[in-house]
Amino acid sequence: MLKAEGLAISIGGRELVRAFDLTLAPGECWALLGPNGSGKTSLILALAGLRSPQSGAIALAGTALAAYPRKEIARRIAVLLQDEETDFWGSVLDYVMLGRYPHSRSNWRRDEEGAALARRWLAELDLADRAAQAYRTLSGGERQRARIAQVLLQDADILLLEEPLQHLDLRHQAQVMRALARCASGGKTVLAALHEPGHAARHCGFALLLYDAGRASLGRSSDMLTQANLEALYQCSLEAAGTGSFLPS
Amino acid sequence: MKTVPVLVVALVPTSLALAVAFGSVDLGPAQLADALLGRGDEIAREIVWGVRAPRALAAFACGGLLALAGALLQVLLRNPLADPTILGVSGGAAAGALAAMLLGVAAAGLNLAALAGASIAAGAVFAFSLGRSGWNPYRVLLTGVALASGFGALVGLMLSLAPSSQVQGMLFWLLGDLSPAGDPSAALLVLAACAALAFSQSAALDALILGEDKARSLGIAVKRLQTIAFACATLATVAAVLLGGSIGFVGLVVPHLLRLSGVHRHGVLLPLSACLGGSLLALADTLARTAAAPAELPVGVLTAMIGVPVLLFLLARLR
Numbered sequence: 001m002l003k004a005e006g007l008a009i010s011i012g013g014r015e016l017v018r019a020f021d022l023t024l025a026p027g028e029c030w031a032l033l034g035p036n037g038s039g040k041t042s043l044i045l046a047l048a049g050l051r052s053p054q055s056g057a058i059a060l061a062g063t064a065l066a067a068y069p070r071k072e073i074a075r076r077i078a079v080l081l082q083d084e085e086t087d088f089w090g091s092v093l094d095y096v097m098l099g100r101y102p103h104s105r106s107n108w109r110r111d112e113e114g115a116a117l118a119r120r121w122l123a124e125l126d127l128a129d130r131a132a133q134a135y136r137t138l139s140g141g142e143r144q145r146a147r148i149a150q151v152l153l154q155d156a157d158i159l160l161l162e163e164p165l166q167h168l169d170l171r172h173q174a175q176v177m178r179a180l181a182r183c184a185s186g187g188k189t190v191l192a193a194l195h196e197p198g199h200a201a202r203h204c205g206f207a208l209l210l211y212d213a214g215r216a217s218l219g220r221s222s223d224m225l226t227q228a229n230l231e232a233l234y235q236c237s238l239e240a241a242g243t244g245s246f247l248p249s
Numbered sequence: 250m251k252t253v254p255v256l257v258v259a260l261v262p263t264s265l266a267l268a269v270a271f272g273s274v275d276l277g278p279a280q281l282a283d284a285l286l287g288r289g290d291e292i293a294r295e296i297v298w299g300v301r302a303p304r305a306l307a308a309f310a311c312g313g314l315l316a317l318a319g320a321l322l323q324v325l326l327r328n329p330l331a332d333p334t335i336l337g338v339s340g341g342a343a344a345g346a347l348a349a350m351l352l353g354v355a356a357a358g359l360n361l362a363a364l365a366g367a368s369i370a371a372g373a374v375f376a377f378s379l380g381r382s383g384w385n386p387y388r389v390l391l392t393g394v395a396l397a398s399g400f401g402a403l404v405g406l407m408l409s410l411a412p413s414s415q416v417q418g419m420l421f422w423l424l425g426d427l428s429p430a431g432d433p434s435a436a437l438l439v440l441a442a443c444a445a446l447a448f449s450q451s452a453a454l455d456a457l458i459l460g461e462d463k464a465r466s467l468g469i470a471v472k473r474l475q476t477i478a479f480a481c482a483t484l485a486t487v488a489a490v491l492l493g494g495s496i497g498f499v500g501l502v503v504p505h506l507l508r509l510s511g512v513h514r515h516g517v518l519l520p521l522s523a524c525l526g527g528s529l530l531a532l533a534d535t536l537a538r539t540a541a542a543p544a545e546l547p548v549g550v551l552t553a554m555i556g557v558p559v560l561l562f563l564l565a566r567l568r
Contacts, residue, residue: 050462074468085327085460089513098456102468154467 001025002047002065002077002158002189007056009042016042018214020056024158029184030191031200031221034210035234040193041082043210044160047191048079060158074102078156080147082163092138092146093118093131099153114153121149124179126172140167148176152183159183161192165199174248177203198247201225209233253510257521257528261309264528268305268535269297273542307430307492308534308548309527310437312499314489316526317443319500320519321482324454325475326386332501333486336389337396341370342490344400347407347419356429360491367487370396375479383461383472384479425496425549427534439488443481444523450474451515496549499526502556509563529555 007020016039024030024047034040045051047058049065058065060076068076078099088095093115100114122128125145130138138146144167151159164180165173173196181203184190191208194200200207200221207224209217211233217224231238270281276293283289284297315333322331333339345366349359373396378388408419421428447454453474456464461471489496503526504518512518530548533555537548 045462048466050465070465070470071468074466077466079463079466081460081463081466083460084463085458087327088458089508090455094455094514098459098467101452101456104452 001061003059004047005057005059007043007046007058008054009039009046009051010054011039011042015214017053017210017216020216022047022208022218024189024191026157026187026189027184028189028206029181029204030189030206030208031197031204031225032191032193032208032210033195033197033200033225033230033233034193035212038210038212039214040210041162044079044162044191044193048077048160049073050079071102074154074156076156077158077160078151078154080151080159080161080164082166084147086136086143088135090135091132092122092127092135095135095146096122096150096153099150099155102154102156117155118149118153121152122146125149125175141169141172144168145172145176148179152179156188158189159191161190163195164192165194165196170246170248173199197225197230202247253507253512254517254521257507257525260528261524264531264535265305265309268308268531269301271535271539272296272301273538303433304427304430304534304538305531306437307433308427308531310433310440311427311430311489311493311496311527312503312530312533313440313523313527314436314443314485314492315496315500315530316503316522317440317447317519318482318485318489319526320504320515320522321447321454321478321485322500323504324457324515325384325478325482326390327458328386328390329505330501331390332498333482333489334397334495334497334500335393336374336483336486337370337393337400338367338374338483338486339490339495340397340400340404341366341368342487343423343495344403344407345369346422346494347404347411350415350419350422351407351411363491364487366400367490370400371483371487374483379476384475389479421547422494424547425494425552426545426547427493427496427537428545430492433492436488436492439484440523440527443485443488444520446477447481447519448516450477451519454478454515454519493530493548496530496552498549498553498556499530502560503529505560506563 002024004020004022007017009017032040042051046053060068065073096118097114100111104111119131122131125148127142127145127149130142135146148164164176168176177199180190180192204221207218207221209224209229227238274296276284276296280290280293281297284293287294318333322335323329342363345362346359349362354362374389374392377392378385404423408416411419453469456467456469457474464471504522507518507521507525512521530552533551534548537546537551540546
């Protein structure tokens with residue numbers, strides 16, 4: 001259970017989130033939607049304990065997040081970041097195995113159990129045959145799936161994901177969304193910043209909309225993801241697209 | 250790529266054996282074997298055990314320390330060009346040592362002066378780069394580079410003021426020279442301690458490559474990790490510089506040689522860097538002692554002359 005109360009976040013003097021309350025409970029899958037620059041990333045970084053908010057409190061299982069040691073947070077909260085340094089030189093499997101860091105104990109023994117789990121996640125995301133390949137040689141979409149596999153391998157109760165669908169083709173967008181939804185139905189908490197209301201409506205039971213001026217509203221996806229709300233959110237008029245607009249079944 | 254670690258580890262005894270076998274005095278194989286076993290001619294025994302063995306170990310320790318420091322700094326500063334000289338520590342030590350020479354201080358005082366110079370440089374880098382939220386790699390680089398050129402100017406000033414009889418000794422110190430190294434046991438201890446400490450952080454260093462935020466989200470106390478690794482690199486550099494002056498290129502090239510041969514995980518890269526750096530410097534020092542015997546060449550010149558073509562060759566092959 002991750003709980004934020006009275007959260008305020010501003011960056012460079014611009015107020016992104018103000019007096020904001022949020023409770024993320026086990027089994028819930030949340031879509032975080034908002035226009036560019038509305039504070040999705042800042043909110044996720046704050047909830048992950050990577051940035052301290054200007055004011056407000058974030059509690060993990062009833063205790064202030066800041067009071068936990070890093071490693072303990074990492075066992076409970078996994079984060080997919082939008083940008084990452086890319087000069088990793090090892091193999092795809094080596095890369096994904098970094099997700100085991102919060103659980104690993106020995107520098108000496110190979111973590112066979114972790115390697116088996118890593119291969120399972122790689123297979124789940126269609127990367128089984130890439131395991132031994134150098135991470136740098138992956139395409140953007142393959143890299144994104146390897147990054148997601150790393151987050152899933154971390155096996156935290158709470159998954160916070162910044163744009164998990166970036167660079168992914170249609171098939172893999174659906175694959176990743178299904179994997180996240182399965183995590184939620186298995187009792188984990190998922191919060192994913194998305195730019196695709198279609199995926200949000202199909203896979204996420206809850207939606208959190210961040211408007212431009214620091215205003216937020218949240219609730220069940222079916223109530224939140226209405227045409228009127230989305231038009232107000234993205235500041236443009238929307239219409240149902242005819243041919244050429246598909247979601248994988 | 251299991252062959253690379255095996256080769257590198259095998260190079261350690263090989264290089265040390267070669268360093269003991271060759272020198273300005275030509276000992277035959279039989280005489281050498283006798284001396285190694287503590288038999289036969291007393292002069293040969295003294296040459297092998299009293300002169301060459303300590304010198305070989307000093308070279309090994311020095312090279313190992315430099316390569317270890319280089320490997321650590323390259324990941325910490327996320328900069329492939331980082332090497333031990335970038336901390337300004339070598340420059341500080343050089344300025345201290347040359348000032349001591351200029352003032353006519355004896356050998357022990359010279360080391361103390363070098364240590365003082367190195368400590369001032371390291372202290373300044375730490376003071377300017379350690380912020381509330383952690384280390385700032387750019388500030389480390391900028392402070393280090395600025396200090397290095399400042400000390401370089403001081404060194405130039407002292408060289409131009411020094412009487413010509415002292416300039417030769419100063420140049421040897423600046424180019425890197427292991428002849429006044431003396432007892433290597435302290436440096437070997439520092440090498441073992443630094444290697445063990447760095448190795449204990451190797452998994453965290455692997456994750457640090459993904460950036461500080463990602464490393465934190467994986468459960469790494471980034472500031473602590475950086476402090477340990479910087480302290481380790483600084484200590485290693487200071488110990489190496491006190492032993493052999495400013496020997497260039499080992500710290501820059503050795504980690505890259507290993508990376509280009511497919512070694513990336515720090516759990517392997519760090520120990521192998523220490524092994525390879527030590528072996529290569531022991532070999533280079535053997536060459537420096539024997540190539541123009543009885544004269545000695547500054548080993549730092551040789552490491553650069555060997556290191557540059559080797560690195561360029563690897564780069565060309567792996568394009």
